[in-house]
Amino acid sequence: MARTTFNNGGMEEKKGPTFFKIIKTGFNTEDLRIPPKFRRHLLNELSDRATLNLMDSSNSSWTVDVSQTEGEIYFKNGWQKFVRDNSLGNFEFLVFRYESDMQFSIEIFERNASKRITFPNVRTHRQAAGIHTQSCQSNKLKEVKEEEEDYQDNKEEEAATLHNLEGPAFTSIVGQNLYNLAVPTDFSMKYFPLGYYTIVLKNSEAREWEVSVVPNGKDASCNTVKLSAGWAAFRRDNQINSGDTCTFELVESKTMLVHIDPK
Numbered sequence: 001m002a003r004t005t006f007n008n009g010g011m012e013e014k015k016g017p018t019f020f021k022i023i024k025t026g027f028n029t030e031d032l033r034i035p036p037k038f039r040r041h042l043l044n045e046l047s048d049r050a051t052l053n054l055m056d057s058s059n060s061s062w063t064v065d066v067s068q069t070e071g072e073i074y075f076k077n078g079w080q081k082f083v084r085d086n087s088l089g090n091f092e093f094l095v096f097r098y099e100s101d102m103q104f105s106i107e108i109f110e111r112n113a114s115k116r117i118t119f120p121n122v123r124t125h126r127q128a129a130g131i132h133t134q135s136c137q138s139n140k141l142k143e144v145k146e147e148e149e150d151y152q153d154n155k156e157e158e159a160a161t162l163h164n165l166e167g168p169a170f171t172s173i174v175g176q177n178l179y180n181l182a183v184p185t186d187f188s189m190k191y192f193p194l195g196y197y198t199i200v201l202k203n204s205e206a207r208e209w210e211v212s213v214v215p216n217g218k219d220a221s222c223n224t225v226k227l228s229a230g231w232a233a234f235r236r237d238n239q240i241n242s243g244d245t246c247t248f249e250l251v252e253s254k255t256m257l258v259h260i261d262p263k
Helices: 036-041 079-085 136-146 148-159 185-191 231-237
Strands: 003-006 012-015 018-022 049-054 061-069 072-075 093-100 103-109 161-164 168-173 197-202 208-215 225-227 245-252 255-261
Touching: 061 079, 168 185, 208 231
Parallel strands: 049 103, 197 255
Antiparallel strands: 003 012, 018 093, 049 061, 061 072, 093 103, 161 168, 168 245, 197 208, 208 225, 245 255
């Protein structure tokens, strides 16, 4: 049952019940189980769709499929996109508040326990998860038109060029997109298989960050990838700004040494 409180002006404000989840790649990034004790808040309104909204942001929402399996309730298709769009990495902390009618508001806390105050620049997603256009090319055209985030990915990919160091490498001019970095097509096809997995980025001091690799497109036939969850932390911790140049050198099968050249 929602609690009723009073704000400074004396107006009633209802706050819904909450639960939290700690993100762990491969454990709850493909689907998310609703805690058993929380299910009682949903049973009277349960449907096959739910809407996830970022608290303090009115620009983005995600539609996810809701599945019941042996009495358990899960977020399924669409949850993966929420994870990718928000670049969620290991041990980041999410607080879910149930508003009503299968609407959830979500707060994201970084691994340093600070609340995230920047949000992905994507528009509202109202189509059911898993619906794709028929080709990679049509997806790209649609993304450029509809999502500034994906448009920025394309700009970064166009700016990226291949270089030869001791190991295979590519150089990219970092754009304004805080949450993703596109890998050039030639490099992606040769060294990065399609799928969802993690790699390690190292800086010049040999510090390491775990970063997710995800397909760079909505259609599985697209053959390029991008750096996603964890890239924002790497960029922030190394003070990488828009316009800086980064050279990514593949030193092991899933480890890259990043050479940073400020603009």
